[in-house]
Amino acid sequence: MHKLLPTLALLISLSAQAEPRATGDLGLVIEREDGAALIINTTGHKQLAKIEGLGDLSHASVVFSRDQRYAYVFGRDGGLSKIDLLQDQLARRIVQAGNSIGGAISQDGKLIAVSNYEPGGVKVFAADTLELVADIPAEYAPGKRSKVVGLVDAPGQRFVFSLFDAGEIWMLDMRDPHKPAIEKFKNIGKQPYDALMSPEGRFYIAGLFGESGLALLDLWDTAAGVRRILPNYGKDDEKLPVYKMPHLEGWAMAGDWLFAPAIGKHEVLVINKQDWTLHKAIPVAGQPVFVMARPDARQVWVNFAMPDNNQLQVIDAKDLTISTTLTPGKVVLHMEFTPRGEQVWVALRDDNQLVVYDTANLHEITRLPAHHPNGIFFSARAHKIGF
């Protein structure tokens, strides 16, 4: 064989895979059963690659590097996987805890924080190498560690999270990565189970499993401490069984309103952002799970817990009424809007499909195969605060 041929073959192979790919219209779809993720493109509605070996993804979330080259997948098993969206490969993977619930990326993109159940706490890793930078045990009393939930990033290299077992909110300042500073807010309410950050990164709101109401921390006025809002939220008047605790991350801030799922009731709540009071309860088809605003804030899309999880409802954010009910498949698990809102992608677990809608006329654009999809995350999240 000619001595140059192997080199030549390698170079041809390198050149072939080097078709330029931009990263603004990419996304990751989690395939729960396979421990895998699909890299997709929202312009051509194409599946570009399948990345395997991501561990237990029965609960998974994803953040993106600031250049949108890498996706970081947080798995249920404590796995933290770094996927290269340009080279269609798993760049790195560590198992950093026994049981994990989610994560976030710092404002400058250099740090990845993971919230863990077991052992309870937050670990912070370098985004490039996944080496450990800081270990923050959620020790709220001698020898007692809490599960950590509701971890989000905040402006100023901070992370905010809640301690389920302790009823506390902690704010972690990582401006100096070697000297993490923690501010603790105690007695914020029983069993915070999830949280959300307002889109600009100012208001951190935790849901309470152990009592009614929500815990609000204003990051522009931390001296005021955490206060309770919506005191009747989650109060179990009707004793309906709660089939699935709604996600708070997907709460919709649209115009003057915050749209939130009522717990155990067939209602979406419309909350006044000025004074955090309840403005209206909109009757919906079932127990809402994700309540998400189209980026232009005119539509709010809602999916449901079983037995109504075959439906999707669209609320008109101007009239505060249901404008449309869609039944795209058996089990609607998740949805994600393209950054300017012209499309929404919906994960249909039991149909093994993704369905893409044109949000202007609610027509189906296309369907793509995906094996038991349970989460959709687009790369534009790289540019958002509070995920």
Next chain:
Amino acid sequence: MHKLLPTLALLISLSAQAEPRATGDLGLVIEREDGAALIINTTGHKQLAKIEGLGDLSHASVVFSRDQRYAYVFGRDGGLSKIDLLQDQLARRIVQAGNSIGGAISQDGKLIAVSNYEPGGVKVFAADTLELVADIPAEYAPGKRSKVVGLVDAPGQRFVFSLFDAGEIWMLDMRDPHKPAIEKFKNIGKQPYDALMSPEGRFYIAGLFGESGLALLDLWDTAAGVRRILPNYGKDDEKLPVYKMPHLEGWAMAGDWLFAPAIGKHEVLVINKQDWTLHKAIPVAGQPVFVMARPDARQVWVNFAMPDNNQLQVIDAKDLTISTTLTPGKVVLHMEFTPRGEQVWVALRDDNQLVVYDTANLHEITRLPAHHPNGIFFSARAHKIGF
């Protein structure tokens, strides 16, 4: 010479330039005098390439394709240039009018609209080929065409723009590219000279050169027509010479407030978004030009017309007072925040420099050379509505 060597050299060259580049942290810096643009990277604070041959960029604006691979540059001379940010080259260029002022990209990324002074109107091009799709002369009376200003995109494949000579606002619906539909709003006020869209794409606000006040169109209620807000805005009480008409595109929507430059006065106006009334006038160092909010809405940065154009002031959006005054160089022309707000890049025309600030502590991160820079545009704009 070995017969395989030329092929080998070509392939090595291809492989070398094929180092994967993600597009989430890129930007374009306009070099006015050179008719050129620099491709920069905000993670490494690097200049990646210089693209020349872009014509007259004495006034220029930029939009990005939805995948963030291409930047479209609108030049003063009617030039429309498409730059490939992955391959560091001018992909295509046309001169589509005699005198142009700006442009926008449709929600789905497939259409580029350009607003022209001469001949007055809007032309719409295919984003991929730059072939003409629609020509909309701004003919407001038989044989009379108006200069077009304040062109922005709106949800639902629409573009909104103002007719300077006619005192009209037009809404162009391009859902069917071959059947453009136009809705016209007449008698909106004398000589609209620029406009802005609120971040969610709902409120279109035009500034009036010929009289005081602002023209507001609520796209959620177009039947209500255009109404006048802030009736005293621009009223020339103090007869100060206006050195430069402030840009409206850079107006800052932050929390409950809209921050706007007062015309000809040393003030930034704080406007209540609920009822469009004036809440406060903040005294500043000079006649404000750009008034821009950090993405987390806590800071508002202001630059000035001459003779105060060596200064930058930072307003604390909580206290509504000036927190800092910076003097980075001789002439501050433009600024752009990174999408999550940790950096701001500032164009210093006469220093031939860009200065990058850490917005948390207001320290300089670095300075980069740029020849008479007059505009900075980051690729995250691809995901925004109303530019």
